Amino acid sequence: MKSLAELAELRKKSLDAINMRDGHAHKRVVVGMATCGIAAGARPVMNAFTEELKKRNINDVTVGMTGCMGMCVLEPMVDVYDENGEKITYVKMNPEKVARVVAEHIVNGQPVTEYTIANENL
Amino acid sequence: MVDLSLHLMDIMQNSVVVGSTFVEVGISAEKSRNLLTIYVKDDGWGMSPETVKRVSDPFYTTRSTRKAGLGIPLLTDAAQMAGGEVHIESEAGRGTTVTATFQIDNIDRKPLGDVAETMTASIMGYPDMEFHLILKNEDTEYVFRTEDVREQIGEVPINDIEIISFIRDMLNEQITLIFGGILNEIIS
Ligand SMILES: Nc1ncnc2c1ncn2[C@@H]1O[C@H](COP(=O)(O)OP(=O)(O)O)[C@@H](O)[C@H]1O
Ligand code: FES
Ligand SMILES: [Mg+2]
Numbered sequence: 354m355k356s357l358a359e360l361a362e363l364r365k366k367s368l369d370a371i372n373m374r375d376g377h378a379h380k381r382v383v384v385g386m387a388t389c390g391i392a393a394g395a396r397p398v399m400n401a402f403t404e405e406l407k408k409r410n411i412n413d414v415t416v417g418m419t420g421c422m423g424m425c426v427l428e429p430m431v432d433v434y435d436e437n438g439e440k441i442t443y444v445k446m447n448p449e450k451v452a453r454v455v456a457e458h459i460v461n462g463q464p465v466t467e468y469t470i471a472n473e474n475l
Numbered sequence: 476m477v478d479l480s481l482h483l484m485d486i487m488q489n490s491v492v493v494g495s496t497f498v499e500v501g502i503s504a505e506k507s508r509n510l511l512t513i514y515v516k517d518d519g520w521g522m523s524p525e526t527v528k529r530v531s532d533p534f535y536t537t538r539s540t541r542k543a544g545l546g547i548p549l550l551t552d553a554a555q556m557a558g559g560e561v562h563i564e565s566e567a568g569r570g571t572t573v574t575a576t577f578q579i580d581n582i583d584r585k586p587l588g589d590v591a592e593t594m595t596a597s598i599m600g601y602p603d604m605e606f607h608l609i610l611k612n613e614d615t616e617y618v619f620r621t622e623d624v625r626e627q628i629g630e631v632p633i634n635d636i637e638i639i640s641f642i643r644d645m646l647n648e649q650i651t652l653i654f655g656g657i658l659n660e661i662i663s
Contacts, residue, residue, distance in 0.1 A: 354652075355645040360627035363641055367631040386600065388546045391485045392476055396589075399596050407636045415634065418600035420492065 370412045378436040379413040380459055385422035385430040393428040394447060401448035402431075405455040414459060427473065433458055442470040476549060478588025479513060479577075484596065485546045486515040486573050491601050493519030495570070498597070498604060502590065503611040504579060504654060511559075511577040511584070518570040522563075531563050550575050557584035587654075591646035594619070595639050602634035608646065610653040617649045 384390070384399040395418075402416045422430045427444035433454065434440050441464045443454060450468050457463045466472055476482050483500055490498045495517035503512045522530070530547050550573070551561040559576035577584045594608050598621060608619040619642075621633060628638055 355641065355648055357623055357627050357645075360624060360638065360641065363637050364628045364631050367628070367635045367637050370637075371631065371635075384600075386484070386488055386596075388485050388488075388544070388549070391481050391488070396481065396484055396592055396596050399599070400592050403595075403599065403636055403639055407640055412636055416599055416636075418596070420488065 367412070377413075379415070380436060381434040382414060382416045382459075383432040383434070384416070384418045385420070385428060386418040387421040387425075387428075389425040390422070390428040390430065395429040397448055398429045398431065398446045398451055401451035402455065405452055406459075409455065409460065411455075411459065427470065430470075433464075435462070443468045444470050444473060476553065476585070478586045479553070480588030480590045480593045482546075482550045482553060482575070482585075483513060483515060483590065484593045486550060487593070487597050489546060489573075490515055490517035490519055490571070491597070491604060493517065493521075493571075495519035496604060497607065499607040499609065500590075500594065501609040501611070502587070503609075505613065506579060507613070509579050511579045512574060513577075514572055514574040516570065516572040521567045521569050521571050522565040523567050527563050527565050531561065547573070553577075553585055557581040587650075590650055591643045594646055595643045598642065599634050599639055602632055610650060612653050615653055617653050619646060619649070 382402050384395050384402070386395050399416060399418060406412070406414055406416070422428070424430065429446045431443045431446050432440050433443065441458065443450070443465070446468070454465050454468065457465050476485065487498055487500065497518055499516040501512070501514045501516070530544065531551070547561065554561050554575040554577055558578035558581045562574045563571065564574070565571040590608070594606060598606055606621045610617040624633060624638070624642065631638060
């Protein structure tokens, strides 16, 4: 059974990681969490980002959420901002796609164009 | 929405955008009364009686020209389908509590779903707010508060991935522990 006291251990580990990354810009993930996004699976998508980043020991990427992203039919939608604030919008996301976005875009800096909004025939 | 944890996520999203400092989620099972109650409580701006009326009455809503929200009507549907109802208590300037009830054994009651993920996603998205989760099953109760987590982790941000992951595992254990006996009835 997990108890809050165990957090003290994690605190040390996380502090070391924070001290290592201090100062430099980092990537940011923002998941659309409006009613339509939630119904379409946005929460597991957000969780998949967290899990994937944890698996790869990446602790300098923040995962956040926002409300309406403007296109219900393309939900779940995710914006990934790079170190310069440049944004790529991914659409119709799911946890499997997340693994690829983390591996190719977040780790290697190559957006997965197949999943982007630019690839949709709107 | 396929389960109640997604409805909770959605109702919590209302709370986080109205200037709240905390959001409390409660889940209470009373098998003797065949009653499952869930609620989301915040200390945000609240609503005027007029708005409460507008959001809780679907007929009222559809007749207004304003684009109506979907979240509360969807929750109302889910509750009514399972022999329950939705109740909104709100006071401008003080906050809002949205409560939904369900008959536990109603075949149309949606399963509880992944409440731990709903909590951690919300904490991740709004790390400056405080979140509480209160689980009750007859006489057993469990209270989770982000304030207690912060006390342990000091200067480490609560949205740190290791911390979030820990919270999720801990909440899952507690949800199983509290609702264990009737888990299959609540999480169908
Ligand atoms: N916790 C809350 N505090 C204040 N106002 C709320 C709250 N929840 C809902 N409302 C009001 O009710 C409206 C309808 O909510 P909802 O059905 O979830 O649709 P939506 O969030 O898409 O507008 C909101 O737009 C808001 O004006
Ligand atoms: S309501 Fe669906 S994207 Fe805005
Ligand atoms: Mg809403």
